[in-house]
Amino acid sequence: MSTPAPRKQIHLGAHFPGVNNTTVWSDPRSGSQIDFASFEHLARRAEAARFDFFFLAEGLRLREHKGQLHDLDVVGRPDTLPVLAALAAVTDRLGLAGTINTTFNEPWELARQFATLDILSGGRAAWNLVTSSDAFTGANFRRGGFLPYEQRYERAAELVQVVRALWDSWDDDAVVAHARTGQFVRPGSIREVRHDGAHFQVRGEFTTPRGPQGHPVLFQAGDSADGRDFATATADVVFSAHSTFEAGQAFFADVKGRLAAHRRTPDQLLILPATTVVLGATAQEAAERSHHIRLQQVPGPTAIAFLEQVWGRDLTDHDPEGPLPRIDPDVENLDITRGRVRHVKDPRTIAAAWREQADANGWSIRQLVIEVTSRGGFVGTPTQVADAIDRHVQEDASDGFILVPHLTPTGLDDVFDQVVPLLQERGSFRTEYTGPTLRHHLGLARPAPRATRSHADRALVG
Amino acid sequence: MARPTSPRPLHLGVDLSDAGAHPAAWRTHGSQAQRLFDAERLQQLVDTAQRGTLDLVVIDDSFSLQPTRTTTLRGRLDAALVAARLAPRSRGIGLVPTVATTHTEPFHVSKAIATIDHVSGGRAGWQLGWSADDDDARDTAHFGRRPAVSEAAAVAEAEEAVRAVAALWDSWEDDAEIRDEATHRFVDRSKLHYVEHDGVHFAVKGPSITPRPPQGRPPVVVRVRSDESFGLAARHADVVRISATTRDEALDLRLRLRAAAVAAGREPGDLRVLADAFAVTGPDEASARARLDLLTELDGVRWDTDSLTHVGTARKLTDTFLDWWEIGAVDGFVVRPSSLHTDLDALVDGVVPMLRTARAFREHYAGPTLRDQLGLARPANRFAAIA
Ligand SMILES: Cc1cc2nc3c(=O)[nH]c(=O)nc-3n(C[C@H](O)[C@H](O)[C@H](O)COP(=O)(O)O)c2cc1C
Numbered sequence: 001m002s003t004p005a006p007r008k009q010i011h012l013g014a015h016f017p018g019v020n021n022t023t024v025w026s027d028p029r030s031g032s033q034i035d036f037a038s039f040e041h042l043a044r045r046a047e048a049a050r051f052d053f054f055f056l057a058e059g060l061r062l063r064e065h066k067g068q069l070h071d072l073d074v075v076g077r078p079d080t081l082p083v084l085a086a087l088a089a090v091t092d093r094l095g096l097a098g099t100i101n102t103t104f105n106e107p108w109e110l111a112r113q114f115a116t117l118d119i120l121s122g123g124r125a126a127w128n129l130v131t132s133s134d135a136f137t138g139a140n141f142r143r144g145g146f147l148p149y150e151q152r153y154e155r156a157a158e159l160v161q162v163v164r165a166l167w168d169s170w171d172d173d174a175v176v177a178h179a180r181t182g183q184f185v186r187p188g189s190i191r192e193v194r195h196d197g198a199h200f201q202v203r204g205e206f207t208t209p210r211g212p213q214g215h216p217v218l219f220q221a222g223d224s225a226d227g228r229d230f231a232t233a234t235a236d237v238v239f240s241a242h243s244t245f246e247a248g249q250a251f252f253a254d255v256k257g258r259l260a261a262h263r264r265t266p267d268q269l270l271i272l273p274a275t276t277v278v279l280g281a282t283a284q285e286a287a288e289r290s291h292h293i294r295l296q297q298v299p300g301p302t303a304i305a306f307l308e309q310v311w312g313r314d315l316t317d318h319d320p321e322g323p324l325p326r327i328d329p330d331v332e333n334l335d336i337t338r339g340r341v342r343h344v345k346d347p348r349t350i351a352a353a354w355r356e357q358a359d360a361n362g363w364s365i366r367q368l369v370i371e372v373t374s375r376g377g378f379v380g381t382p383t384q385v386a387d388a389i390d391r392h393v394q395e396d397a398s399d400g401f402i403l404v405p406h407l408t409p410t411g412l413d414d415v416f417d418q419v420v421p422l423l424q425e426r427g428s429f430r431t432e433y434t435g436p437t438l439r440h441h442l443g444l445a446r447p448a449p450r451a452t453r454s455h456a457d458r459a460l461v462g
Numbered sequence: 463m464a465r466p467t468s469p470r471p472l473h474l475g476v477d478l479s480d481a482g483a484h485p486a487a488w489r490t491h492g493s494q495a496q497r498l499f500d501a502e503r504l505q506q507l508v509d510t511a512q513r514g515t516l517d518l519v520v521i522d523d524s525f526s527l528q529p530t531r532t533t534t535l536r537g538r539l540d541a542a543l544v545a546a547r548l549a550p551r552s553r554g555i556g557l558v559p560t561v562a563t564t565h566t567e568p569f570h571v572s573k574a575i576a577t578i579d580h581v582s583g584g585r586a587g588w589q590l591g592w593s594a595d596d597d598d599a600r601d602t603a604h605f606g607r608r609p610a611v612s613e614a615a616a617v618a619e620a621e622e623a624v625r626a627v628a629a630l631w632d633s634w635e636d637d638a639e640i641r642d643e644a645t646h647r648f649v650d651r652s653k654l655h656y657v658e659h660d661g662v663h664f665a666v667k668g669p670s671i672t673p674r675p676p677q678g679r680p681p682v683v684v685r686v687r688s689d690e691s692f693g694l695a696a697r698h699a700d701v702v703r704i705s706a707t708t709r710d711e712a713l714d715l716r717l718r719l720r721a722a723a724v725a726a727g728r729e730p731g732d733l734r735v736l737a738d739a740f741a742v743t744g745p746d747e748a749s750a751r752a753r754l755d756l757l758t759e760l761d762g763v764r765w766d767t768d769s770l771t772h773v774g775t776a777r778k779l780t781d782t783f784l785d786w787w788e789i790g791a792v793d794g795f796v797v798r799p800s801s802l803h804t805d806l807d808a809l810v811d812g813v814v815p816m817l818r819t820a821r822a823f824r825e826h827y828a829g830p831t832l833r834d835q836l837g838l839a840r841p842a843n844r845f846a847a848i849a
């Protein structure tokens with residue numbers, strides 16, 4: 001008899017609530033999305049539960065709807081990297097992952113910011129690389145909306161190449177600080193970087209030592225074919241939107257299957273979908289709570305605003321508790337909402353399908369919006385949820401999850417208290433951190449310094 | 463002997479850059495040069511500065527390595543992130559990183575400093591940096607964005623950036639977040655403002671993604687190093703760092719700065735003029751001299767400073783501070799310890815108690831924010847409707 005295979009280890013991230021209608025602000029327990037105390041609460045609780053990392057999203061322009069700032073959801077958040085640097089002061093082991101755009105930032109700056117975060121946190125930095133390149137966001141930057149959509153991953157790839165060259169331009173043991181001889185860095189241990197590409201021309205000696213992780217962990221969150229290619233070639237973690245079991249397995253197989261072409265192995269790229277958890281003492285109680293949360297997430301005006309995105313016209317004269325509009329979408333006005341991902345299908349087709357669905361089920365506008373915007377997520381008793389999470393991971397629908405709470409900052413407290421211990425009992429989740437860095441938590445190797453790597457390359461061809 | 467209480471307290475900052483202001487500081491005993499980039503070393507320095515109720519710490523930065531002609535020390539961390547790292551475990555003391563505007567987008571600068579202000583409960587400042595070809599030609603090459611610029615051009619760009627950044631800080635009114643359940647509105651959008659900055663160097667639409675910082679606008683620190691930066695300071699700085707080797711030189715600069723501020727339509731009392739003060743301290747003059755001699759020997763060349771430089775006891779340094787301050791030559795000093803580990807202790811345990819005895823310096827922090835320490839009122843929001 002063979003011994004049972006060791007259980008695949010689950011990786012978990014704690015997502016700070018975002019600026020969209022997943023986050024419920026009308027609940028009496030809802031706290032500030034700005035005060036540092038909120039960030040500290042979630043990070044400390046996540047660390048106590050031995051989570052792999054804490055996660056921050058980013059958006060560089062406030063969303064607009066019908067030509068005005070969208071005012072129904074949480075609006076406003078602090079800057080990603082300073083928040084993570086501050087969290088490094090109040091946590092010891094938790095990974096600190098931040099979303100940063102590659103279109104409206106420059107490689108020299110990003111390289112020193114992430115190297116600094118990695119050093120200040122003792123090797124816990126991660127960068128979720130996003131490529132949003134729209135002119136709407138660009139209006140906040142001197143370059144404006146200069147980047148054609150097709151070039152967003154081209155720029156991102158070149159940017160990562162430059163950033164990695166900068167991180168590798170200091171040897172790991174460059175700083176010797178020999179007071180007696182006056183040698184602060186070992187001669188030859190900092191090399192000038194020269195890069196002359198389509199998007200960047202960079203030349204100089206980099207300012208910041210190589211961080212404890214060599215390279216901070218790189219996440220990627222784009223879902224297009226280009227995005228998947230980029231992830232398989234370059235990223236350590238994919239932050240995906242495919243959280244259901246079947247879609248997860250399909251995505252997992254697709255992305256991991258592309259790795260061999262890049263001479264990478266499946267354990268070198270982790271797939272972590274975003275998901276939500278709603279718990280109850282019984283399955284029914286959990287379902288009721290979940291329904292209550294959905295109602296909080298989609299109040300009447302939010303339902304109408306959502307519909308307006310598809311209809312391209314003002315629908316405020318419609319009752320959210322009443323039937324869907326009989327009038328057809330205005331296909332000339334699809335830019336009605338700006339600052340978030342757009343629908344790609346023909347709105348008339350979507351509208352017809354929704355009308356049909358609503359008629360068949362007797363749904364109001366609000367009920368329909370609740371149904372069509374539901375992303376699944378785990379709903380059940382702690383045992384049911386732990387079983388489901390574990391099954392997703394053991395059966396290769398994911399390598400773990402990034403959990404998105406609906407309440408700031410306490411929304412994951414019950415998961416930490418009730419679900420994590422069950423995963424630990426099953427032997428699928430760590431009970432203690434076993435190393436200092438995020439790469440260690442995620443089972444990712446530390447990238448070799450450049451000197452060693454080029455030597456290895458030579459050995460390969462020779 | 464107690465002096466009469468002045469209505470105008472003295473202000474003290476300290477420069478935490480590198481291992482100290484002397485190029486050879488890292489080589490001296492106790493410098494912890496091996497831990498130069500260790501956050502806990504910096505945290506301990508801030509603890510010390512905070513024990514002395516100093517107004518603020520400043521952290522230099524540049525996109526270039528330290529020039530080889532001035533020091534053997536190599537390496538820098540991003541100053542804004544260092545300031546953020548120091549925020550949660552400090553109280554009262556201002557955290558002032560240098561953030562340069564020559565390459566960094568005003569939108570990014572604005573939310574970074576605003577966020578340090580949020581995570582520190584109102585203790586951020588911004589030391590405005592820029593890189594011009596005469597002092598840091600290499601900076602621009604790193605970016606490949608465009609050729610190096612002259613001091614005049616870099617300062618002009620910095621001035622435009624500071625205007626855009628300040629407008630972005632104001633782009634949220636303080637009470638914009640309403641969480642009104644009756645109408646389901648989270649914000650009152652009439653209190654969020656497009657800044658519509660359309661200048662020579664930048665176009666910034668706004669509003670910021672980050673709500674207005676606790677201080678409204680964190681204090682802006684400008685170092686005067688040229689005619690151009692003098693004008694920039696007079697028009698925009700809350701804190702001006704000057705270099706002056708004599709009291710009369712400082713007095714002349716301070717009076718001219720205040721006059722230029724008035725000419726720009728500002729209240730002269732809204733400026734805090736702090737002189738850089740390099741300090742090599744010792745229990746007696748001879749040991750201070752001996753410390754400097756050792757540093758000089760290690761470095762191989764005479765220490766080249768451009769401002770007040772004190773080599774001697776804490777008592778003598780205190781007297782010099784009081785002498786400059788009492789006649790109004792300065793509002794205070796940014797101390798640049800020759801070696802951080804030695805001279806910061808001497809400042810906090812030697813100079814500060816004597817300044818307190820002289821009733822020139824605070825016993826306790828005046829409030830939670832940097833503006834509280836500097837005695838600067840929280841600014842009104844330019845976009846807020848006049849009630
Ligand atoms: C799960 C997930 C989370 C994302 N989070 C962000 C974010 O916080 N900020 C952002 O600007 N874009 C975010 N994006 C957008 C993508 O990162 C990407 O830049 C965009 O979708 C364009 O790339 P694509 O065409 O490959 O999807 C996210 C995407 C996914 C799938």
